[in-house]
Amino acid sequence: MHRQPLRHRLLRQWESPPTWLVLFLALALVQARHLPLVDAGWPGRIAGGVLGLSGLAIFCLALREFRRHRTTVLPRETPFAMIDSGIYRLSRNPIYLADALFLAGAALWWDAASLLLVPLFVMIITRRFILGEEAVLRAVFGAAFDRYAAQTRRWL
Numbered sequence: 001m002h003r004q005p006l007r008h009r010l011l012r013q014w015e016s017p018p019t020w021l022v023l024f025l026a027l028a029l030v031q032a033r034h035l036p037l038v039d040a041g042w043p044g045r046i047a048g049g050v051l052g053l054s055g056l057a058i059f060c061l062a063l064r065e066f067r068r069h070r071t072t073v074l075p076r077e078t079p080f081a082m083i084d085s086g087i088y089r090l091s092r093n094p095i096y097l098a099d100a101l102f103l104a105g106a107a108l109w110w111d112a113a114s115l116l117l118v119p120l121f122v123m124i125i126t127r128r129f130i131l132g133e134e135a136v137l138r139a140v141f142g143a144a145f146d147r148y149a150a151q152t153r154r155w156l
Contacts, residue, residue: 032111052105059098
């Protein structure tokens with residue numbers, strides 16, 4: 001069996017949305033620990049917990065739809081089915097929405113100043129993953145995807 005060189009495998013990790021989420025969570029934690037600008041107190045912790053749990057719930061609902069439709073959840077693979085049911089009626093990208101909510105929740109839990117990372121995360125995820133995924137969906141499903149995209153917002 002042929003293994004890819006370590007350098008190629010490491011570079012490939014940057015093509016993984018979870019890697020970006022972990023990176024941004026680490027940045028938020030470092031900022032909160034070493035440059036605490038705002039203390040949101042218990043209201044921040046409650047809001048952060050609600051956002052984080054909401055993100056986790058949305059993630060689980062999205063994965064359930066992938067399982068129901070028996071298609072790939074991996075962003076660089078060609079899907080077997082277009083999902084437009086369940087949580088996908090509300091958002092074309094509920095997993096990325098869940099990631100953004102989880103990041104916002106962690107930022108509030110640790111330190112409200114880290115919330116500034118959320119829009120940057122959304123921008124990077126949109127450019128590095130969503131636009132390409134939508135192009136694949138459009139190529140595979142054509143007008144059906146166009147109708148779905150016209151009816152359903154990208155994020156929420």
